[in-house]
Amino acid sequence: MSAAAQDHPAIIGSHMKNIVILISGGGSNMAAIVKTAQREAWAQRMGAKVAAVISNKADAKGLVVAKEQGVATAVLDHEAFASREAFDAALAGLIDRYDQPDAPVLVVLAGFMRILTPGFVDRYAGRLVNIHPSLLPAFTGMHTHQRALDAGCKFVGVTVHQVTRVLDEGQILAQAVVPVLPTDTADILAARVLTQEHLLYPRVIANLLQKI
Numbered sequence: 001m002s003a004a005a006q007d008h009p010a011i012i013g014s015h016m017k018n019i020v021i022l023i024s025g026g027g028s029n030m031a032a033i034v035k036t037a038q039r040e041a042w043a044q045r046m047g048a049k050v051a052a053v054i055s056n057k058a059d060a061k062g063l064v065v066a067k068e069q070g071v072a073t074a075v076l077d078h079e080a081f082a083s084r085e086a087f088d089a090a091l092a093g094l095i096d097r098y099d100q101p102d103a104p105v106l107v108v109l110a111g112f113m114r115i116l117t118p119g120f121v122d123r124y125a126g127r128l129v130n131i132h133p134s135l136l137p138a139f140t141g142m143h144t145h146q147r148a149l150d151a152g153c154k155f156v157g158v159t160v161h162q163v164t165r166v167l168d169e170g171q172i173l174a175q176a177v178v179p180v181l182p183t184d185t186a187d188i189l190a191a192r193v194l195t196q197e198h199l200l201y202p203r204v205i206a207n208l209l210q211k212i
């Protein structure tokens with residue numbers, strides 16, 4: 001466990017539904033969720049809060065954003081672990097600090113670029129969600145926008161889905177469709193899709209919070 005992880009509070013004393021967001025990079029989806037939670041007063045209205053943001057990369061820009069928003073952060077460097085299983089076990093240990101019998105933690109993958117082990121996925125079954133920048137089941141995996149352009153797609157989009165053992169599978173919770181314009185590059189398209197991600201993900205999470 002990294003020093004940053006050790007600094008993390010061990011006990012979170014509340015009956016709030018805790019959301020733990022996992023990131024690897026910019027964290028713009030995470031920021032959208034945090035800001036929506038504040039703007040829509042999820043704590044007061046739904047008894048829910050973003051309790052922590054955890055990154056597998058110490059230099060993830062999203063960590064700075066989370067701190068600015070007053071959210072606890074932790075870093076767990078996957079390169080410090082000998083196996084995928086060992087990393088995922090340590091990650092679960094961090095997340096479970098926010099788990100409560102009467103309010104199970106919701107684990108939100110927001111640009112968390114790690115393939116998760118079956119043990120990790122099973123542990124959080126039904127309360128582990130991901131956002132993927134394509135209209136699943138099309139274009140699982142990486143480089144979705146370039147592949148969609150190469151395939152001549154006229155519409156692309158974004159999917160929020162439950163996470164299962166199979167990469168980018170699992171029940172689709174919501175999708176948003178984005179048109180492809182003739183002048184699009186992969187980067188331009190990614191930016192247009194991302195604006196929809198920021199609208200869709202907080203809405204899906206708010207819905208899920210009513211159910212868990």
Ligand code: GAR
Pocket residue numbers: 023024025026027028029030062110111112131132133141194197
């Ligand atoms: C988002 O576009 C998200 O959909 C994608 O990474 C980006 C993260 O951006 N996720 C995946 O590709 C997962 N397979 P963010 O860090 O600014 O939220």
